[in-house]
Amino acid sequence: MKELLLKLIIGILFYSCSSSKVENNKTKYFNENNIEISKSEFNESRSNRKLIEVQNDSLNIKILTNREVRGKIKNKKLFDNLLNKSVNINVDSTKPTVIIYYIGKDPYNSGGGFVDRQWMKNWKNDLEKGLNQIAEIKPIYLYKNYNGLKKHEGIIPWKKDFENQISELFFKHKYPWLSFVVISKNGDYISRFGEFTLDYVWEATQLMNK
Structure with missing residues (x-):
């Protein structure tokens, strides 16, 4: 019992x-x-x-x-100084700033076209050609976690987001694939998260170039 x-x-x-x-x-x-x-x-x-x-x-x-957020940076001069120091790039404060951001490896960027070198080379060339025509600028390529980017060495000049400062400002979640933000000379910005076409980047740059 x-x-x-x-x-x-x-x-x-x-x-x-x-x-x-x-x-x-x-x-x-x-x-x-x-x-x-x-x-x-x-x-x-x-x-x-x-x-x-x-x-x-x-x-x-x-x-x-x-998927898309619009806003305004309160102190654009301070932001430019932060970006210059963190990625060692001289930002032209009279033109829009375009940042392509890579959070880290995920199921969306682990295979297929994203890791194909020729595809990525064509993507980069088309992106930069369009931005040059719109505002005579080049994008800044930043990453938070380098895992998954080794196959792009020699194609895209990825730079580390120093202490994740840009991530804290614009990219607070782990978005799939790539994200971007375009910032005007006055501090207005448009950011888009996850998969996007180049048309979105060009359109946002045109709006921020006015």
Whole structure:
């Protein structure tokens, strides 16, 4: 009888621990306003092309955020000085600044065209040709985590985002593939996260070049 009672107590404790563990591992979903929503609401909202799902350090949290953000830097001169020091580039404060940003390796940039050297060379040449025609500028290529970029050595002059200062300003999540930001001489900016076409970069540069 005592042995049966002991097994029953152990079984109850085991079930309680298992239930608690399942509850703790339950995935939580958040919309672009950082409000928790249901899984069905999340999946429905994800179909909106203006939103993008971003990775989180926790595997049990999924977040939606706006694919495009517009704003204004309060102190453009201070930002230019920060950029000059962090990546050792002389920024022309009279023209737009274009930054192509690589957060790190993910399923979207781990294969296919992104790692093909010829494809990347053509992509870079087309990008820079368009920016030169619009504002006579070249983009700045920054990365947060170099993992996945070795195959592009000799093609794109990637530079480390010193102490992740640019990431803290514009790229706060782990977006898939590449992201970019275009900053006007007055400090207005347009940033776009995740996969984008070159037309988006050129259009944003035209707007920030006025």
